Amino acid sequence: MRLRRLRIDDRESARLIHHACLQEGSVFLLDYEPSWSWNHYLKHLDTLESGDGLPDGRVPATFFVATLEQNDEILGRISLRHTISTPYLSKVGGHIGYVVTPWQRRRGYGTLMLKAALRQAQSLGIARVLVTTKEGNQGSQTIIERCGGVLEETTESSAEPGLRRYWIPLSSEMQSDTETSSTTEHSHEQDH
Ligand SMILES: CC(C)(COP(=O)(O)OP(=O)(O)OC[C@H]1O[C@@H](n2cnc3c(N)ncnc32)[C@H](O)[C@@H]1OP(=O)(O)O)[C@@H](O)C(=O)NCCC(=O)NCCS
Numbered sequence: 001m002r003l004r005r006l007r008i009d010d011r012e013s014a015r016l017i018h019h020a021c022l023q024e025g026s027v028f029l030l031d032y033e034p035s036w037s038w039n040h041y042l043k044h045l046d047t048l049e050s051g052d053g054l055p056d057g058r059v060p061a062t063f064f065v066a067t068l069e070q071n072d073e074i075l076g077r078i079s080l081r082h083t084i085s086t087p088y089l090s091k092v093g094g095h096i097g098y099v100v101t102p103w104q105r106r107r108g109y110g111t112l113m114l115k116a117a118l119r120q121a122q123s124l125g126i127a128r129v130l131v132t133t134k135e136g137n138q139g140s141q142t143i144i145e146r147c148g149g150v151l152e153e154t155t156e157s158s159a160e161p162g163l164r165r166y167w168i169p170l171s172s173e174m175q176s177d178t179e180t181s182s183t184t185e186h187s188h189e190q191d192h
Contacts, residue, residue, distance in 0.1 A: 001075060001112050003064040003120065006045060010065065011038040013074055020102050028077055028099050030063060051082070059083050062120070066113045075109045076100035078117045082124055092160045094130035095121060110143045118147060122170040129170060135162040144168070 006014060014029060021028040031048075032041055047053065051060030060082040066075045078098040084090045096117050100110045114131070121129050131147075133140040135154060141164060149166030156162075 001066050001109065001116070002069055003066055003078065003113075003116050006042060006063060006065055008038065008042070010074065014065070017074060017101050021099055024102065026099050028101075030077075030079055030097075057086060057088075059085060059089065064117065064120070066109060066116065074101060075104045076113055078113045080117050080120055080124075082126075084130055090130070091155075091158060091165075092132060092163060094132040094165070095126065096129060096131050105139070110139060111146055114143050114147045118168060118170060127170060129168045131166050131168060133164050133166075135164055 018028040018032060029041070031044060036044070045063045048058065049060060049062045054060070062080045062082070064078050064080065066078060067073060068075060076099055078096060081089060081093070081095050084093065084095055086093075089095075096114065098110060098113055098117070100113070118129060131144050131149060133144060144164075144166045147168055149168045152165045152167055154162065154164050
């Protein structure tokens with residue numbers, strides 16, 4: 001499994017996964033508007049990542065897809081916010097969000113994706129990562145705990161009751177963790 005940016009040639013497969021996720025109530029392509037060209041969406045992701053000219057309330061973030069090394073099939077997406085410097089992100093959203101392609105679940109990919117994203121977070125200089133999940137999302141809870149998540153609280157009185165807030169400290173040991181062979185690529189060739 002590797003992490004890479006979305007590319008022009010992902011348009012059909014990514015939109016297929018996006019629609020499947022919408023059916024179950026999850027969002028694969030963050031911010032995606034059906035009226036946008038794929039090129040426009042990729043540019044939007046570039047802008048988000050660079051942080052240049054972001055609207056108020058948005059923070060720099062990298063959108064990765066996880067793909068199979070053998071055939072580049074998309075296994076899921078994982079989004080890494082470079083900072084959680086807004087009230088919403090520091091309480092509710094956290095640093096990392098992820099969705100595994102519905103037909104690729106329960107094969108360990110969610111766990112591998114979070115591990116790979118934690119290495120990316122560490123390379124950005126983030127010392128500890130906030131990951132949140134709704135109570136009852138057993139799969140997500142297991143993934144976070146397997147990745148070293150320490151439960152700070154389950155929210156009760158906030159606007160988001162029943163949210164489990166975990167902190168994952170990032171240590172130097174992670175860099176020698178070779179359990180996964182994730183690599184990253186940046187390839188945003190644009191279409192028109
Ligand atoms: C939650 C989600 C990311 C799990 O992805 P996944 O690739 O299936 O996770 P893994 O295969 O790494 O599973 C990790 C563990 O959780 C368990 N698990 C996964 N889904 C589960 C579920 N629905 N119910 C109970 N346990 C579950 C797995 O069995 C595994 O434990 P095991 O190794 O003992 O079998 C995926 O179901 C998903 O994308 N859901 C929709 C979006 C979402 O909820 N994202 C998280 C928001 S915080």
